[in-house]
Amino acid sequence: MIPVEVIGISVCPPYQGYVVILKEKEGERWLPIFIGAAEAQSISFLLQGLEYARPMTYDLFASILDDGGVQVQSATVNNLKDNTFYAEVKIKTTTGEVKCIDARPSDAIALALRTKAPIQVVDAVMDGAAVSNEPVNRSVVEQIAYLHQKLKECVEVEAYEEAAKIRDHIRSLENKLGDSISESMPGAPGRSDKPADADE
Secondary structure (H helix, E strand, O other), rough: EEEEEEEEEEEEEOOOOEEEEEEEEOOOOEEEEEEEEHHHHHHHHHHHHOOOOOOOHHHHHHHHHOOOOOOEEEEEEEEOOOOOOEEEEEEEEEOOEEEEEEEEEHHHHHHHHHHHEEEEHHHHHHHHHHHOOOOHHHHHHHHHHHHHHHHHHHOOOOOOHHHHHHHHHHHHHHHHHHHHHHHHOOOOOOOEEEOOOOOO
16 A cells, blocks of 8 residues: 555646546555545545535534544555546544545545645556656645635635636646646546546
8 A cells, every 4th residue: 555645636737637646655646536626625635624605515524523433544545547537545443443435536535635644646557557756746736726715715705807817827726737747647637536427
């Protein structure tokens, strides 16, 4: 198992798709996985430490598990089959029994971020699908996250002109980051966390 961290969400312009970027903690390889718009927004909010007014799906799952005394131990991207990533969430019940629950990577990642559980990728998946020839620009990812927070603050105080400028800057940075991803993934967007015919 290879421990990874979620370092950002990006837009891949040629496909107008969202990508969650996993980077190995001890190395330079990173694993981009295409996900849906709703899942991208959820993970982005979790990365920025933001909260919705009402509980989201991952909040509900986390609360149910916590109230039931169930501990989320890890989230693992464990397979890549027919251009679709698979994952599992490992939980520990009140009796000490450990179970692995099948999940989409986006859901597993969101739940792990919400419960502060470790995220990992099996060696075979990382070896077969990771990108290493063009590392993600971490500073750009962090800048995008910061600007999203500033955009939220501007909207809250109705500073719409400033918000529009920040939004345009975010799009510019996302395009820059997305270009590097698309250039490194000639087969995109096939490598996603759902089958090609799945609903968004």
